[in-house]
Amino acid sequence: MSEHGDDRGRTTRRAVLGATGAGIAGLSGCLGGSSGGGDDGGAGGGTTTGTVDSAQPFRNKTLRFSTWSGTNATVFEEEIKPAYEEKTGGTLEIVPGWSEILAKIRAAPADSPPYDLTVTGDRAHYIGLQSDLWEQIDFDQLDNAGVIKQNLLREDPISVPLAYGVMCYAYDEAAIGFDPGEWSDLTTEAEDAALPGSYFTNSLQMASIVSEEMPFDEELYSPEGHDAIFETLREIDTATFYTGAQDMWTAISQGVATLGQYFFAYSLKKRQSTDSFDIGLHVPERTTGYIDDYHLVRGTSRGEMAHDFLDFMLSAEMQTTYAQNFNMGMVNPETDYPSATEENVPLDNEALADVSFLEWADVAQYAESLNERFNELKSEV
CATH class of the missing domain: 3.40.190.10 (Periplasmic binding protein-like II)
Known part of the structure; x- marks a missing residue:
């Protein structure tokens, strides 16, 4: 298991082999x-x-x-x-x-x-x-x-x-009503969000970044931080937990949701092939990947x-x-x-320190209880 420390320059779960x-x-x-x-x-x-x-x-x-x-x-x-x-x-x-x-x-x-x-x-x-x-x-x-x-x-x-890859805001430019910044905007500005629901990790990683209970995403890897994750998720005006990408795009196009949390590369491909509404994209500085x-x-x-x-x-x-x-x-x-990648995707090691890459070995012992709590949360929407 890893040690959990400061969120800058972390070498706890990855990055231990050296660059040579x-x-x-x-x-x-x-x-x-x-x-x-x-x-x-x-x-x-x-x-x-x-x-x-x-x-x-x-x-x-x-x-x-x-x-x-x-x-x-x-x-x-x-x-x-x-x-x-x-x-x-x-x-x-x-x-x-x-x-x-x-x-x-x-x-x-x-x-x-x-x-x-x-x-x-x-x-x-x-x-x-x-x-x-x-x-x-x-x-x-x-x-x-x-x-x-x-x-x-x-x-x-x-x-x-x-x-x-990294996750981004994917949204209907005509419906969102604000300029997305960090993921914390989901708890203060966003209305009718579509969050990943097929498995708990993507939504919980995002919420652990937003929560300030522990540094960066460390809430996910410690039982003491789990309550803060779910409290953060309950602060989001969630319209739906989608089970697949098409579910999210359908929810946005039909006005059920104004925005979603999804992967940037795939969202950009969708924008290039969609003319039914204008898709906006934004990658927060601290995000999941x-x-x-x-x-x-x-x-x-x-x-x-x-x-x-x-x-x-x-x-x-x-x-x-x-x-x-x-x-x-x-x-x-x-x-x-x-240029789209250069403008949106963290590319150097310093920027990558602000991307939460899941380490399943560090969360496996909590997976069953986290999944149960996540399913309960989804049932409330």
């Missing part, structure tokens, strides 16, 4: 573990070596890569897949997924996983770690490991972050190719390709961003 490749590689070596087996071997078929120096080292080989459905998968399919296949001669099979990702891994034989690399959210990362669903990443094989922003690293270097970590799945025989692809994705060129097509933050500080 040597620091990452050293810790990885201490942990040991396999790197997913050789490309021609079975599960755990020996350790892998560095990237092969031939012109197309993975010709006639396929890497099954699971990532979030929707825009995220489209970017990988249309922009990243062709570039990687041209470079290596291999095939990148994009497998869109969401809540079923862990279930499919569990259901598959241990030596025949449904994919070789997969994205996870924080909760799935933790559950998969407890269930031995992940192989150890060998950071020695990643020439670009040293570029990863310090505040995006996990305490357990068993996954590789590639991108991150998520990190897209990628894991080597247990039993994969594509360990070498997986490491090569992760290194490819950490390069400034591919991070820029990703960023230009989807307005997320990237882990490589040399990324060239579109």
